[in-house]
Amino acid sequence: MILHLLTLARGSAGLLALSAFARTLTLLCGAALLAYPAWLVGRLADGQQVPPLGSVIAVMITLAAAKGLTRYAEQLSGHTAAFALLEQLRVRLYEKLIPLAPAVTASRGSGRLLSAATRDVDRVEVFFAHTLAPVVTAVVIPATAVALTWTLTGPALALGLLLIFLAAAATLIGLGRRGARASSTAAVRARGALAQEISDDLRGRQEITIFGAQEQRALRVDRIGAQIGENSGGASVLQGLRAAAGQGWQVLALFVLLLLGLPQAQAGVIGYTELLLVLALVPGTAPALAAIEALGLSLPAALASAANLRELEESSPEVAEPKHPVPVHTEHEAAASVSFHGVSFGYPGTEREVLQEVDLRIKPGAVAAVVGVSGSGKSTLASLLTRVWDPQAGEVRLGGTDVRELSLAALRAHITVVEQRPVLISGSIRENLLLGSPAATEEQVLAACRSACFDGDIAAMPEGLDTQMGAEGARLSGGQSQRLALARGYLRRSPVLILDEITSAQDPLTQAEILRRMPEATSATVIMIAHRSAVLRHVSSVYEVDAGRIRAAAPPAAGA
Template sequence: MIGHLLSMARGSAGLLALSAAARTVTLLCGAALLVFPAWLVGRLAEGLSVPGLGTVIAVMIGLALAKGLTRYAEQLSGHTAAFALLEQLRVRLYEKLIPLAPAVTASRGSGRLLSSATRDVDRVEVFFAHTLAPVITAVLLPLASVGLASMLAGAGMGIALLSIYLAAAAALIGIGRRSSRTTSTTQVRTRGSLAQEVSDDLRGRSEITIFGAQEQRAQRVDELGAQLASSARRTSVMQGLRAAAGQGWQVAALFTVLLLGLPLVRGGEIGWTELLVVLALVPATAPALSAVEALGISLPAALASAANLRDLEESPPAVVEPTQPVMVHPEEPGAASVSFRDVSFGYPGTDREVLSGVDLRIEPGEVAAVVGVSGSGKSTLASLLTRVWDPQQGQVQLAGTDIREVSLRSLRANITVVEQRPVLVSGTIRENLLLGIPAASEQEILAACRAACLEGDIAAMAEGLDTEPGAEGARLSGGQAQRLALARGYLRRSPVLILDEITSAQDPLTQAEILRRMPEATSATVIMIAHRSAVLRHVQTVYEIDQGLLRAAARPAPGA
């Protein structure tokens, strides 16, 4: 997984290398700001000459300026690389999700996907922006310190410092290593579940309020929050132990240097200058080794998030683009014919067969209805026709061609689905209407609104078509939202139009008027999915579906 994580940064390798180099110089300057005064004090203690005050001040100012400039260069290059990587990761995730859509939303949930696109990507970015370069310097600076200590106070001092550095690194990495990975994975999954719960509650806020289920839903969120809190407490304990180890190794190093160095000073093998310089190397090296502590925090989170993103990216799509796709053009004769041939289907992960041996043919321009009780498989027919899923058996055909051989773009350009609970995007009513055909004229927009019985509602709005319906259409009634979606469907003028319970939120008079205007509004092949008998008086063919089995049904007599 670490290899996979590093492979993500190939495009930003140059900037990350620059960031690491700048950080190395920054830490060297910071170390020099401690070591140079220690050297001066040691020289004074031994009665040796030191540079003049002006020179000392100039050196200290120069080191401080160099540290500031290289620190800026480190942050600029590191964050430039990280933000470029952030963009690449989100674009890459989006590109990976396109072949998985729309089935991925149904199987994983929009909240979990949003959590992956935000929190998981951010955690991977933090690893590269704040961890990768510091870890490199966490190796280079201690090695340089060991080398300098060996030169000044002998190999024994260098070996002692090296042993302490290695023990400190092992402790900082090893404390809670296994539990950190497990906890981070748990936190990633729990945050995804929490995001999904919140997303579901926002979408169903009206039902939750009506049923008085606020406490029940809040309890589910509290339970997930408690799980996150428990994981956070475990993480905090590990971080506290690492912080203690981060301070403890410095105390041990200083004590060891004094223990080894004082006898060397008394024996005349080294002077106070060398001892003070070696002592100064310990706090001078501490900022570099602190990156190891940060690694123990960020690496498990980054690995867990990267694993989650990789799992999402490598998920097999429910449907795949054909290797030699067939294009079905809307103007072709027969482009609007729809057939189901011995189609059987069950949703992945379940044993229940939703459709069984379905045979159905709808001719171009025909208006057909599929009726049945909730859960009987009506909407599944629409999902199969638009290739949200593929059947386990049989063929679904458009214009006489198995849709598995048709380009997905071409297939979905030929079919429009108007759902019972339509999705409205942020923006105005006009922008929602133009979602499928942005080049539509004002006259075409108004004609579609008249056909959907929406013109009166728009006329009553102060800003007309430029009215904003609010988040998820909150300012519109259920019936208005359905009629808006229907007008959008008419405006697209695709050869096949699927209307899934689109009059369920309408009063009987509006429903009757919508159905009366439909023949004038569209010449498409219309498949109406419904359980209201009122719509059946306006269709040519009726099919009834029951427990996955489809059969032709008698239409009610006019006026029935």
């Protein structure tokens, strides 16, 4: 996984190298701020002359200023690279998800996908901005300290310092390493589950309130929260142990160096100046090794999030783009025939076939109804036609062409689906109406609203089409949302229009008026997925889905 992330970082290698270099200079300046006073005290202890006070102050100010500037350069270059890489990661994720949609939402849940696109991507930033440069300096700074100690005092103290550095690094890296990755992976999954629960609760808030299920839903969230808390508790224990180890190695290092160096200084083998310099290198190099401590805390979470993102990116799409797509041929400019030939389908992960050997043909420009009990497979027909899924057997055709031979973009441009619970975006009514037809004129928008019986609602609103609807259309009733979605469907003017229970929230008079105006609103082939008999009186053909099979039924008489 680390190699995968390094591959992604190639485009920002220059900035990341600059960040590592600037961090090295920052830590060297910090070490010098401790070593220089130690050198001064050592010279005094050895009876040697020290620079004037003004020079000492100037050196200290220069080191402090240099440390501040290099720290700023490190943060600026590192985060610039990290944020650029985060942008690339999000774009990459969206590009990978587009071929998976919309089936990926049904299989994984919108909340989990949102968590991956936000929290998981943000956690990967830790690797780019707070891992690469610290890892470099965690090697360079201690190595420099060992080399300087060898030069000043000889091999004994240098080897002692080297062994302490190696032991400290091994302890900080190995402390809880086995459980950290598993705990981080469990935490990532639990946070995704929590995001999905909250997403579901927000979407179904009205039903939850009506059924008085607030406590039941809260208990589900509490259970996931408790699981996240357990994972966090284990991580906190490891954090405390690493913090203790991060301080403990410095105490051990000072003790060992004094034990080895003080007799040499007393014997005159080395000066007190050299001994104090070496002792000052311990706290001076501590920030470099502290990066390993922080790495042990943040890296497992970053790798777990990266693995989750990679799993999403490498998911196989339920439907594949054809290698050589053919153009869409429709029998008429405004309408296209729709046909199913021996189609059988069962949802992935289930054994039951929702549809079995379905044969159905709807002529161009016809208005047909598909009826059946809930779960009989009515909406599945629409999903197969738009290639949310592909059938396990048989063919689905648009205008006589197998939909698997058409590009997904071209196919879905020729079909508009208006659902019972339409998706509305935050913004104005106008923005929602123009979502699929941004070039539509004001006159076309108002005409579509009249055809959908939505014009009266707009006229009653002080700001008309510019009325803000709130999140997910919260300011509109269920009936208004359906009529807005129907007007949006009319505006798109696609050759096939699928209406999935779009009059379910309408009163009988409004429903009748919508159906009466429909022939004037569209010349497309209309497929109405419905239950109500009032809808059936306005169609030319009726197809009933029963136990996965389909049969033609006579529409009710006009006066029935």
